Amino acid sequence: MFLRSNKLIYHLGFWLLAYLFWIFIFRNGTLVFTHALTIQFCYLIFIAGNYYYNSLFTVPALLNRKKYLAFGLCFLAGILAGAMARVPVSFLVNKYLFRVDVSQFNFVKVFSDSFVNILFWVVLILVTKLITEKISSQRYIEQIEKENSDNELNFLRAQFNPHFLFNSINSIYAHIDKTNKPAREMLLVFSEMLRYQLYECNVEQIELDREINYMRNYISLQKGRIDERINVSFCANEVSGNMKVAPLIFINFIENAFKYVGFNESRENSIDIRLKFADGNLYFRIFNTKDSFINHSEKSSGLGIANTRRRLELLYPEKHILKITETENEYTVELTLLKLWF
Numbered sequence: 001m002f003l004r005s006n007k008l009i010y011h012l013g014f015w016l017l018a019y020l021f022w023i024f025i026f027r028n029g030t031l032v033f034t035h036a037l038t039i040q041f042c043y044l045i046f047i048a049g050n051y052y053y054n055s056l057f058t059v060p061a062l063l064n065r066k067k068y069l070a071f072g073l074c075f076l077a078g079i080l081a082g083a084m085a086r087v088p089v090s091f092l093v094n095k096y097l098f099r100v101d102v103s104q105f106n107f108v109k110v111f112s113d114s115f116v117n118i119l120f121w122v123v124l125i126l127v128t129k130l131i132t133e134k135i136s137s138q139r140y141i142e143q144i145e146k147e148n149s150d151n152e153l154n155f156l157r158a159q160f161n162p163h164f165l166f167n168s169i170n171s172i173y174a175h176i177d178k179t180n181k182p183a184r185e186m187l188l189v190f191s192e193m194l195r196y197q198l199y200e201c202n203v204e205q206i207e208l209d210r211e212i213n214y215m216r217n218y219i220s221l222q223k224g225r226i227d228e229r230i231n232v233s234f235c236a237n238e239v240s241g242n243m244k245v246a247p248l249i250f251i252n253f254i255e256n257a258f259k260y261v262g263f264n265e266s267r268e269n270s271i272d273i274r275l276k277f278a279d280g281n282l283y284f285r286i287f288n289t290k291d292s293f294i295n296h297s298e299k300s301s302g303l304g305i306a307n308t309r310r311r312l313e314l315l316y317p318e319k320h321i322l323k324i325t326e327t328e329n330e331y332t333v334e335l336t337l338l339k340l341w342f
Helices: 002-025 033-063 068-097 107-158 160-175 181-200 208-223 251-260 303-315
Strands: 230-238 269-278 281-289 320-326 330-337
Touching: 002 033, 033 068, 033 107, 068 107, 160 181, 181 208, 208 230, 208 251, 208 269, 251 269, 251 281, 251 303, 251 330, 303 320
Parallel strands: 230 269
Antiparallel strands: 269 281, 281 330, 320 330
16 A cells, blocks of 8 residues: 555656646747646646556557557557547637637647647657666566575585585494494484485475374484473374375474473373374374463464465465464364375
8 A cells, every 4th residue: 555655656746747847848938827837737638648558558468568560559549549639628728718719720730739749758758667667677687687696606505514414423423332322313313304304305295205204203303302201192194195295394383392392290291293194185283281381472483383384375275274272281283284185
C-alpha cells in the first residue's frame, strides 16, 4: 500500500511539473494566462492518456513481445484518436469558455497541431522511460551476475573445508584410545552425518531410507550426551519402499525435542519419535516431556522451526499438515506429508 501511494505521488508530481513547464515555455504572448492554463491542461490530458495507453498496454503486450508492426499500428492509432478527440474539445473551449468567434475555426490545423504535439511528447516521455528502465534492468542484471560470481567463489572456497574437516576427524579418530570404543563410534557416526549433509543433501528429494539413517545417527549421538534417565524411542518400522522426501525436513523438530526435553526427577522424561507410511501419506510425530517453567517460543529464537515451516510451504504446498501442540509439561509435533507416492 505504501509503495502504491509513493508511485501515485511520483506520477502526479511528474505531470504537475510537465504542466507547469508547458505553461511557461509555450505560453503565447497574445493569450491571457488563464487561456494558457486551459490549453496546456487539455494537452496534458491527451498526452498523459496516450502515455499510459502505451506504457500499460502496447509496450508490454506488443513491443516487449517483438510484435513491432502491431505496436506501430496501435501506437499511431492512439495518437490519431487523441488528436481527433482534441479537435471538438478545442472547439467547445473556444466557443463556450473563451467566448471567441469560432466561424473561422480551422479544424484541420487544430488536428495537425494536436497530432504533432501529442506525438512528440508521448514519444519523448515514453522513450525516456524505456531507456531508464533499460539502464535500471542492466544494473540489476550486473548485480545479480556479481552475486552469482561471489556465490560461486564462496562455493569453491568451501570445497576445501570439508576435506580438511574429514582429515581432521580421521586424525582425531587415530588418537583416541582403542579401548575407548564409545568415543570412536561416536566420531564415526558424526563423520557419516557430516558426509550426508555435505555431499548427499544437495538434491530436492532423497530416499527416505537414507534420511531415516541420518535421523538414527543423530539420535544415537544425542543419547550419548543426555541424561540416561531420559527415555528415547524411535520407530520407523512401518515405512518401506523407495519413497523420497526433501532432505533434512524432520531434523529441526528432533533437534528441538532434545534441546528442550525435561529433567524432572519426579516423573518420567521421554522423547518419542514415530514415522509411518499409510494410504499414500507419510506421518511423522515427535513428542517430548518438558519442564513446566520452559516455554519453547520464549526460550528459543524459533528460527529452525520457522525455516522448516517455510520449506514445507515451498516444497509441499497444500500437501502437508503441520500441527504443533504445547502444554505445561509436553510438546508434540505432528507432520503429515500428503500423497507421497513412490
